[in-house]
Amino acid sequence: MTAAPRRERHPQDWYVEQTWTVRALMAMIDFDRDTLIWDPCCGLGTIPSAFAAAGYEAVGTDLIDRWLATQPRHLFMGEHDLLGEQVHLLENWTSVSIVFNPPYGCALDIAERCVRRALSAATDKVCALLPIGWRASEKRFAFFQEFPPALKLEFCDRPSMPPGTALHDRDDKGNLTAWKRGMTDYAWFVWDLRARPTDTITRIIPPRTPAQKVADRAFDLRRVGVLPPLDVPLDMEIAA
Numbered sequence: 001m002t003a004a005p006r007r008e009r010h011p012q013d014w015y016v017e018q019t020w021t022v023r024a025l026m027a028m029i030d031f032d033r034d035t036l037i038w039d040p041c042c043g044l045g046t047i048p049s050a051f052a053a054a055g056y057e058a059v060g061t062d063l064i065d066r067w068l069a070t071q072p073r074h075l076f077m078g079e080h081d082l083l084g085e086q087v088h089l090l091e092n093w094t095s096v097s098i099v100f101n102p103p104y105g106c107a108l109d110i111a112e113r114c115v116r117r118a119l120s121a122a123t124d125k126v127c128a129l130l131p132i133g134w135r136a137s138e139k140r141f142a143f144f145q146e147f148p149p150a151l152k153l154e155f156c157d158r159p160s161m162p163p164g165t166a167l168h169d170r171d172d173k174g175n176l177t178a179w180k181r182g183m184t185d186y187a188w189f190v191w192d193l194r195a196r197p198t199d200t201i202t203r204i205i206p207p208r209t210p211a212q213k214v215a216d217r218a219f220d221l222r223r224v225g226v227l228p229p230l231d232v233p234l235d236m237e238i239a240a
Contacts, residue, residue, distance in 0.1 A: 013103030013110070014043055014066070015161040017129055018179055019223065020216040022050035024205045025099070025127060025188050028153055031056060035095040035124045040082040041102050041114070043164060044224060045071040051099070061088060066164060068224060082117055083110075090121070097125040101161075104130060112143055119147060119191060126191040129159075131184050150197045151190040156207040158182025167224050176226060179217045 031037065033056065039047040042060025045067050051058035052075055060067070061080040067073065080088045090096060098121060102114035111130055118126045132154060135144065160182040162169075167178045188205075208216065221227040 014164045015101070016044060016164050016167065016178075016224075017046055017101045017159060017161060018216060018220050019046055019050050020208070020212075020219075021129065021155070021159050021186075022047050022099075023054075024155070025153065026051070026054055028203065028205065029125070029127070029151070029188075029190060031097060032095065032124060035097050036090070036093050038090050038093075038096050038098050038122075039100045040080065040088075040090075040098060040118070041100045042067070042076070043101075044068045045075060046220075046223075047099050047101070048075045049223075059090070061090070070223070070225065083113055093123070095123050096121070097127070098122040099125075099127040101129040104134070109139075112140060115189075116143075116147075119193070122193060124193060126193070128189045129186060130189055132187045133185070135189070144200075147191060148197055149189045149200045150192040150195070151188070152200050152202045153188040153190065153205050154202060155186050155205045157205075157213070158184060159186050161186075167221075167226055176221065178226065179220060 031051075037048065037051045037056050037058035039058070039060040040062070042048055042062045043066050045060055048058040048060040049071050052072065059075050059077045061077045061082075063079065063081050065076070065079050067076040077088075077090065080086070098118040100114070100118065102111050102118075104111045111128070111134060115126065115128050118128070134140070135152070158181070160179040161184070162178045169177045171177050218227065222229060
């Protein structure tokens with residue numbers, strides 16, 4: 001049997017997390033309601049929108065404006081290069097946590113550079129959604145000695161992270177492929193800047209039921225406009 005060809009990486013590592021991955025983080029971490037949540041790699045606005053829906057003050061920025069027209073525009077604070085020389089006003093906010101899905105492989109050590117910048121800009125927490133294997137690196141030993149995460153929250157379910165350019169893609173049978181199944185193990189890496197630990201605690205994010213997986217996928221397919229709004233019946237194609 002011949003393996004399916006691997007899709008080429010997006011040149012800017014624009015990969016779209018599902019809303020349930022953010023809800024799982026909020027279910028396991030206490031965020032201060034008086035602290036602004038900032039996603040500096042917000043893409044379509046998944047993370048800021050999820051936090052705002054839960055009652056938090058949340059905003060997003062990104063290298064390119066990809067914000068969905070259907071998402072609250074006031075949550076998008078403009079184009080900004082997190083690794084650039086320009087300092088965003090959010091970096092001088094009184095109390096800010098950074099929650100993001102940073103780029104991982106489009107440039108040398110880019111995830112570590114993004115996390116380092118986030119650690120220097122945040123005042124409360126930094127939460128980065130990254131492959132579990134990101135920590136298993138001889139090269140990264142010094143970084144984790146200097147900045148040990150307080151928590152590593154590992155997913156039992158493998159989150160699917162399709163490129164933002166492939167959300168409408170279909171397979172040979174005409175079925176939607178976005179968020180159908182994950183191929184990589186992920187975790188939330190969580191730093192608490194108010195109480196830096198000496199070691200990292202690992203916890204497991206519980207698996208979802210099959211019905212919840214269908215509902216979660218339908219939610220995001222509708223959110224990004226791939227499927228019609230909630231008042232229109234779903235196709236059976238998302239049940240797999």
